[in-house]
Amino acid sequence: MKAAAFTESGGPEVLRTMDLPDPQAGPGQVRVRVRAAGVQPFDAAVRAGWAPPAATDLSWPRVPGNEFAGVVDQVGDGAGWSVGDEVLGFNVLRCYAEYVVVGANQITAKPASMPWTVAGGFTAGTQTAYLALRQLGVGQGDTVLIHAAAGSVGTAAVQLARLWGASVIGTASEANQEYVSSLGATPVVYGEGLADRVRALAPGGVHAVLDGAGGDALDLSLTLVKERQRVLTLVDHGRAESLGVQLVRGERTPERLAEVAAMYARGELSFLVRRTYALDEAAEAHREIETGHGRGKVVLTV
Incomplete structure (x- = not known):
């Protein structure tokens, strides 16, 4: 072969x-x-x-x-x-x-x-998003901040969080703002002043963060949530323990994959x-x- x-x-x-x-x-x-x-x-x-x-x-x-x-x-x-x-x-x-x-x-x-x-x-993006959001306990009434919302994990996470009753703010580059909006999130651009822009969009506070960017995005996330255990980073593995934030746990399963594939087939997940x-x-x-x-x-x- x-x-x-x-x-x-x-x-x-x-x-x-x-x-x-x-x-x-x-x-x-x-x-x-x-x-x-x-x-x-x-x-x-x-x-x-x-x-x-x-x-x-x-x-x-x-x-x-x-x-x-x-x-x-x-x-x-x-x-x-x-x-x-x-x-x-x-x-x-x-x-x-x-x-x-x-x-x-x-x-x-x-x-x-x-x-x-x-x-x-x-397989990878959808199951990673599913596992991460379940670890964070995302559900009805939550406001979730998703960094790198235009990527494959972010794309799935925005949609799953919305299906599970949360409101979503998604960070992305200027070129991807419209795309993030089409997924059901309120888009916001990276860069200086991001924390203030997020606070303005979430007057009731941010309840959980899924970080797909790391670095400064992760640091400012810690100023936006009350519980660090409701912050999960997909990329900044070396700092997660010292910061008290989560990493994805669990393994991919055929049952979960079948569940998200069925969501796609029903038109619930693009x-x-x-x-x-x-x-x-x-x-x-x-x-x-x-x-x-x-x-x-x-x-x-x-």
């Missing part, structure tokens, strides 16, 4: 298309012919040399990618799926490839109305793919996500 892989850690340029042995499904596993795979900062960190704690195989060449969509083409004993099933799912690594083998409990059925490009990049790249353009996809700008998701088509 063809895969976007690397034989040494480094910048995006280490990613290249390689011919690797086709993986085989064992008991309780399925092999999926990948149609699309999401690209995210997690993958860039792996490429740069980070070893995810949950990774069970860090042999070389190393194939990044931890979310995908495709068609089941091989079923191991007891897996409970059928050849030809259209699915989306998750893994720790190895999704930037023509085939990926995963446990039968790492996939769910792809809604017929969901395009392949959406399905390939859907998901924007901003750009697609071919598998042999994985390095370019990594260069784009490492700019830290842009709305929605970057996806590889396989």
Whole structure:
């Protein structure tokens, strides 16, 4: 099979298309012919040399990618799926490839109305947003501040918080203000005076913060909420403990993925793919996500 892989850690340029042995499904596993795979900062960190704690195989060449969509083409004993099933799912690594083998409990059925490009990049952002908001206890009557509201996690978080009864203020660049508004949030631009702008928009106070930006955005968030345990950062991991704020806990599950996929199918949750790249353009996809700008998701088509 063809895969976007690397034989040494480094910048995006280490990613290249390689011919690797086709993986085989064992008991309780399925092999999926990948149609699309999401690209995210997690993958860039792996490429740069980070070893995810949950990774069970860090042999070389190393194939990044931890979310995908495709068609089941091989079923191991007891897996409970059928050849030809259209699915989306998750893994720790190895999704930037023509085939990926995963446990039968790492996939769910792809809604017929969901395009392949959406399905390939859907898993990580939606489940991260879901887990984070549940940890923060977001619900009816809350006012939630979401930093980086135009990104893939922010896009899902704004909509989920609104579905669960909260009001949302979303920070984003000037170019993404209209997009954030279309998701159901009150948009606000980054920059000097942000805390005052947020206070003006939330006279009753901010109850919880989901931080996808880190740095100054996280610091000012601490001045806006009464309880630091209702602040969760997705990016500033090194400072979370000393600041007394939360990091995302919990694991992705097929049940939760099925729930958010059903929301998409009902029209309750939209998901924007901003750009697609071919598998042999994985390095370019990594260069784009490492700019830290842009709305929605970057996806590889396989």
